[in-house]
Amino acid sequence: MAGAFLVTGFTPRWVAVGVAQTVLYLLPNAVLAAGIQGLGDAGQPLLLAGGGALTVALFALLAVGTLRVTRSLARTRGESVFAVGVVQTAAAFALTVAPLPSLVGGVCGGLVAGLGGREMTEGLDVPRRNLLRSAGVAAGTLGLAGVLGVRDGMGSGGAGPDTDATVDDPLVEALLSTAEERSLAVPGVEGLVSSSFYEVDKNSANPRVNRESWSLRVTGAVEEPTEFDFADIAGRPAHHRFVSLRCVGDPVNGRKTDNALWTGVPITDLVEEAGVDAEEGCCVMLRADDGYYEEFPLEALDGGFLAYGMNGLDLPRGHGYPVRALIPGHWGEINVKWLTEIEILEEPATGYWEKQGWHGTGPVSTVAKIHATDTSGDSVVVGGHAYAGTRGVSAVEVSTDGGETWTEADLSAPLPGAVAADADPADIGGEADDAWRMWRHEYDSETNHEVVARAVEADGTVQPREERSAYPRGATGWVSVEVFP
Incomplete structure (x- = not known):
């Protein structure tokens, strides 16, 4: 697990995230709904912590099981270490479908088994110093990742949003200043532009999308399927809009309603270029880089927005970098982040959260x-x-x-x-x-x-x-x- 983290950083390719996502997928709808409402922001960290613990237990069991098999077959120490690495590589790949992180994780797993000493690979009691030496390999690997500043991982998708940038657009500055001036002085309540905008999605770790290779496709019931890259979208006449979002899981007096100044272009401009027959199309399915998808009526797309900026800066990763959808007046779940496809449907379909029992594709409640x-x-x-x-x-x-x-x-x-x-x-x-x-x-x-x-x-x-x-x-x-x- 530590070796894989050195390569991936905190991304969906890390094996602990893969285990956490598997647990999430297997949860019954009632348990998932209760967790979303009861745990709130603590839900994802707890899920990830549980996924990490399960990952450690799983790979420890795989290592022990492999060593027992190799001992029963009278294999050499080198063959036993190699077998541990192969088994752990295969298991990591099955969970993440990420070749390089799986390979590095497997190599580190074999190294841990090998440094445990001859006693570990040949079935005798393992001296404490050898166990400490094995544990030190894992701790050292995690420490190395921290020292190197590994967060996005090696080869994780190229440059992301510029997190060191500052707002230097006079119009954006004027809009944000206007919002601050119109905010009321209420102790303990943030102003009209949220300083900490809520994040809700199905992921334990946000996807890492490379803006240079990213594209958005318009498909389905259209005259001609069309594809746009980021330059195509950013090169169009842009607008700034204040838009609020509210999560469908937000309690009536909860904290998952926020507001920001977004920069982008109208969705309908791109859809119209592909040619949509309003009589044939009934619905829209928005799809994301992380496999998320949501469906809603076609008419809700009117006034929709493709946002690539937030409060005068690049769209943050947690809010869908490089491009997300904003659907006016609707619950947050259809404002899809990391958007990659707009599919025009001829018949209604079921979205991701609807399969989990939610029905938040309509207009928000007042x-x-x-x-x-x-x-x-x-x-x-x-x-x-x-x-x-x-x-x-x-x-x-x-x-x-x-x-x-x-x-x-x-x-x-x-x-x-x-x-x-x-x-x-x-x-x-x-x-x-x-x-x-x-x-x-x-x-x-x-x-x-x-x-x-x-x-x-x-x-x-x-x-x-x-x-x-x-x-x-x-x-x-x-x-x-x-x-x-």
Whole structure:
């Protein structure tokens, strides 16, 4: 395992990640749903830790089993060591389909067995110093990977996003400054641009995609299948858009709703070039480099966006570098990251999470979240964010008596609308079509009480009170918290 890590770094080609993904695949849908909702952000690290432990146990058992077989066949020490390496190489390849990491891991496995001494390979009690020597090989290999700064691994896909870059676009700076100016001062609540945007996907490690060799195909029920490389997309007239995303597994007052400024081009421009017959096509299947796929109605593609920038920088790996999809007003699961194919379907199909029992391909539910209850001053301050997808938020109402009476909270000004990337900063204006707003309410109270919040959509529709858990269609309901002045 240590040898494979030296080659792969923390990528999907590492054998421990392969084991973790296998465990994830084998989990029953009910257990998977409970884990997503109950463990939250801790789920993936725990899965990876479990995968690592299983990997160590698996390869230790393989080594012991191989040595027993070679002893029974009266093989030499060299033949036994070679056999351990071959078996572990084959097992690693079966889990990862990555030849070089599997080979290096197998060589290291054989080396560990060999350094255990003659006693290990010939079946006698193994002296402590030999066990320590074997363990030292594994620890040293991991240490070497750390010293060399191995993270993406050798030959893992070429250059990734420039993580040292800074924003130097005056228009982007103006847009981000506008968002900061329009953010409300709510203690403990981040502003209108998320400083830590949530990440949810099916992977224990993010895929490493080389932008230079990456391409996007438009296939299926089209007049002519078409393929675009990154230069084709980045060379088109670009726009900046504020867009919010909400995970379908986000509890009603959870933390998996965020907002960013994205840079990219309209999806429909590329699809139209391939020639789509609206009468023949019913649905769209978006496919990703990591094998992920999601299906949704064709009409939802209108207004869709191919984003390759985030907050003025390259799209981060965790958000789909080099290109991801943004589908207006829909749950996060169809905003596919690491996008490689747009397939136009003639008949409905089942997406990845739908096979796991989720049904999050539709529009998001409206919500007003309460993420701050500050009682440190002379008055009480409550606040948070409100989001209704493309339906928009026109108001947030707050009740300080458990829902008996309501008061309209202060609401942040809408974020600016989409703007061409070559526009003058003075041209910033309009309203974002699919972005959250902040709200804040300050009042006096000296007794314990329940605060309830609800959002009002742009057309006057009040957020429904009906409560529903996140699984399987996304959480709904009013948010309420107890306040103790």
